[in-house]
Amino acid sequence: MKFSQDKKLVQLPPAGVFLAVPLLLGVSLTGCAQNSGYQESLASAADNAQGAFSLPRGEDVDAPIPLWEKVLIVCPYSDTKLVPEPFAKGVQNLDTTSTESMQWLLFSEQSNVSRISVERAAIDFCQGESRPIEYESNRAWNAEKHHEAWVMTPTRD
Numbered sequence: 001m002k003f004s005q006d007k008k009l010v011q012l013p014p015a016g017v018f019l020a021v022p023l024l025l026g027v028s029l030t031g032c033a034q035n036s037g038y039q040e041s042l043a044s045a046a047d048n049a050q051g052a053f054s055l056p057r058g059e060d061v062d063a064p065i066p067l068w069e070k071v072l073i074v075c076p077y078s079d080t081k082l083v084p085e086p087f088a089k090g091v092q093n094l095d096t097t098s099t100e101s102m103q104w105l106l107f108s109e110q111s112n113v114s115r116i117s118v119e120r121a122a123i124d125f126c127q128g129e130s131r132p133i134e135y136e137s138n139r140a141w142n143a144e145k146h147h148e149a150w151v152m153t154p155t156r157d
Contacts, residue, residue, distance in 0.1 A: 037062025038105075038116060042123045046143035046150040057137055064114035068107035072134045075126035076100045083132050086111045091132070125152045 041061040045053055059066045072087045074080060076099065080091040090106045090113040102117040103126045120126060124146075140155040 038064065039118050039122055042118070042152075043150060046123070046145075046152070049143055052140035052142055052155050054138060054140060055135075063107060064116055065107040065109045065112060068109050069137055070108045070134055071137070072106040072108070072132050073125045073129070074104040074106065074132045075129050076103065078130055078132050080132060084134065086113050087132075087134070089113065090115045121149055123152060124149045127151050127153070 038056070038061065041056040041063070045056050055071065057063060057067060072083065072090075074083075074091060074094065074096060076096055078096045080094055080096060083091050086108050087106050091104075094104060094115070096104075101120055103120055103124070104115055104117050105125075106113055106115045118125075135154060142153050142155060143150045144153075145151075
């Protein structure tokens with residue numbers, strides 16, 4: 001029992017409530033995570049680029065798959081019905097109409113795929129694109145600062 005300062009009995013919620021809240025928060029924060037570490041690595045690579053550059057790879061850049069081979073970029077309102085393997089399963093439950101402020105990057109290494117979301121206000125791969133596009137890890141990119149966002153465009157072959 002617990003008493004308030006004026007000696008009235010205070011009813012505390014059952015212990016299960018205290019256990020359920022962190023569990024519910026944990027469940028709601030899993031799934032397609034926003035990866036601010038990789039987003040920061042992208043911004044840093046764009047900021048330090050002297051011309052064209054490759055998207056960050058490796059253990060120290062917070063990529064969901066450190067040595068990824070391909071990336072699929074999915075923009076808001078993209079039709080994901082015809083996405084090729086190995087990415088098809090990774091876009092299966094993706095609602096591209098849910099927000100215009102995010103884009104999704106799916107990284108693959110062989111058949112292993114991991115998806116993150118990246119804020120378009122910081123890094124934007126989706127200027128004018130509406131279909132998912134797959135790129136190799138060695139693809140060169142240009143970055144141009146527009147307001148506060150880095151606008152990323154692949155170099156022409």
